[in-house]
Amino acid sequence: LTLHIARVKLTLFGCQYLMMLRTSFTAIKPGMTGLPVLAVRCYTAKNEPIMGYAAGSPERSALEVELKKMQAEAPHNVPICIGEEQLSSDEIMMHPFPFDNKRTFAQTHMANESQVKKAIQSCLKARTSWSRTPFEKRASIFLKAADLISTKYRYQLLASTMLGQGKTIFQAEIDAVAELADFLRFNVQFGTEALAYKPLSAGDCENQMVYRPTEGFWAALPPFNFTAIAGNLASAPALMGNVCVWKPSDSATFSNYLVYKIFREAGVPPGVINYVPCNGPKFGSVISQQPELAGINFTGSTKTYQTVLKNLAANLECFKTYPRAIGECGGKNYHFVHPTANADDVAMATLRSAFEYSGQKCSACSRLYAPRSLWPQIRDRLVQL
Numbered sequence: 001l002t003l004h005i006a007r008v009k010l011t012l013f014g015c016q017y018l019m020m021l022r023t024s025f026t027a028i029k030p031g032m033t034g035l036p037v038l039a040v041r042c043y044t045a046k047n048e049p050i051m052g053y054a055a056g057s058p059e060r061s062a063l064e065v066e067l068k069k070m071q072a073e074a075p076h077n078v079p080i081c082i083g084e085e086q087l088s089s090d091e092i093m094m095h096p097f098p099f100d101n102k103r104t105f106a107q108t109h110m111a112n113e114s115q116v117k118k119a120i121q122s123c124l125k126a127r128t129s130w131s132r133t134p135f136e137k138r139a140s141i142f143l144k145a146a147d148l149i150s151t152k153y154r155y156q157l158l159a160s161t162m163l164g165q166g167k168t169i170f171q172a173e174i175d176a177v178a179e180l181a182d183f184l185r186f187n188v189q190f191g192t193e194a195l196a197y198k199p200l201s202a203g204d205c206e207n208q209m210v211y212r213p214t215e216g217f218w219a220a221l222p223p224f225n226f227t228a229i230a231g232n233l234a235s236a237p238a239l240m241g242n243v244c245v246w247k248p249s250d251s252a253t254f255s256n257y258l259v260y261k262i263f264r265e266a267g268v269p270p271g272v273i274n275y276v277p278c279n280g281p282k283f284g285s286v287i288s289q290q291p292e293l294a295g296i297n298f299t300g301s302t303k304t305y306q307t308v309l310k311n312l313a314a315n316l317e318c319f320k321t322y323p324r325a326i327g328e329c330g331g332k333n334y335h336f337v338h339p340t341a342n343a344d345d346v347a348m349a350t351l352r353s354a355f356e357y358s359g360q361k362c363s364a365c366s367r368l369y370a371p372r373s374l375w376p377q378i379r380d381r382l383v384q385l
Contacts, residue, residue: 043192045185048178053169066155075104078253080111081275083122098166106254111278116286119274123217123243126271131213131241145266146184160255161227171357179228213241215321216294219287223300224251225361231259233297244273247283288315295324302329334367347381
């Protein structure tokens with residue numbers, strides 16, 4: 001992001017969750033510096049409703065049909081997607097069903113070094129026109145993607161996340177559909193609020209602020225456990241007019257591939273986001289030596305992120321700009337119980353938080369702070385459950 005105030009130019013650090021907004025350009029006022037004025041139209045997002053999937057419900061029936069279909073059609077082929085091309089490679093990774101490791105759920109083509117470099121060049125070529133695409137157009141594409149996620153492809157995303165990443169119906173629903181759609185919609189609203197800001201002006205000058213894409217390409221490095229985070233890390237830079245090479249987690253290639261295809265169907269031009277499954281160290285080594293690297297969006301382990309930062313630091317002299325590094329690493333979630341809480345509710349909520357999805361997420365409860373007055377009841381209920 002670049003801030004222009006009168007004759008001063010400052011480079012700002014961008015946040016992965018700052019997404020594009022609905023805007024339109026208005027005429028430049030006489031006597032101004034030639035910068036476009038952003039007329040921001042208000043966009044108000046709403047949370048995607050979470051369905052119940054009760055036995056016999058229409059949504060449960062539709063999901064069960066999709067689950068049977070997806071299991072029957074396995075193994076699913078996951079290609080390398082660069083520009084308009086779907087490529088294969090000599091290295092194919094077999095990903096088993098989490099609950100049946102004798103059967104293959106997806107077979108993923110893993111990119112070699114030359115294919116990663118090809119993806120980068122494809123992104124840089126697409127950047128020329130994409131960075132000049134009006135903000136409103138880019139926002140409308142990803143808002144359309146959110147609608148496709150919550151309607152047309154809802155059950156495919158749920159089934160792929162359940163079968164490929166081992167989630168329950170509820171865990172998949174709040175992730176692959178609700179959270180992913182919310183990412184795309186709410187950050188449009190957040191971006192609207194951010195761009196509504198206007199610098200102070202004096203009597204002899206009028207200051208303007210414009211947002212522009214960073215120079216070069218971004219790399220998205222998401223975790224296995226949230227389909228939504230994967231889609232967000234790749235789409236956030238693109239919403240702001242950037243281009244991105246998306247390397248999915250080895251354990252979530254098929255669900256991530258479906259999200260990529262939804263983005264393309266919604267209108268993301270070829271090359272703006274390239275989908276490149278690849279061995280992690282190999283991918284990191286290639287991108288960290290590219291002069292055009294503009295930034296990295298990462299969510300995962302602390303150890304892996306430290307490696308990302310070390311690779312950037314070791315190659316600082318080769319970059320055309322200083323790459324932004326945005327990382328979210330695993331943390332600890334705790335429950336702090338008030339003396340007026342219902343002991344049964346506390347026990348159930350704590351158990352679900354700690355052990356649903358086998359605790360494989362940063363929001364899993366790892367510590368409980370309980371008042372002495374309630375602890376015997378909470379302890380006994382936890383043991384019963």
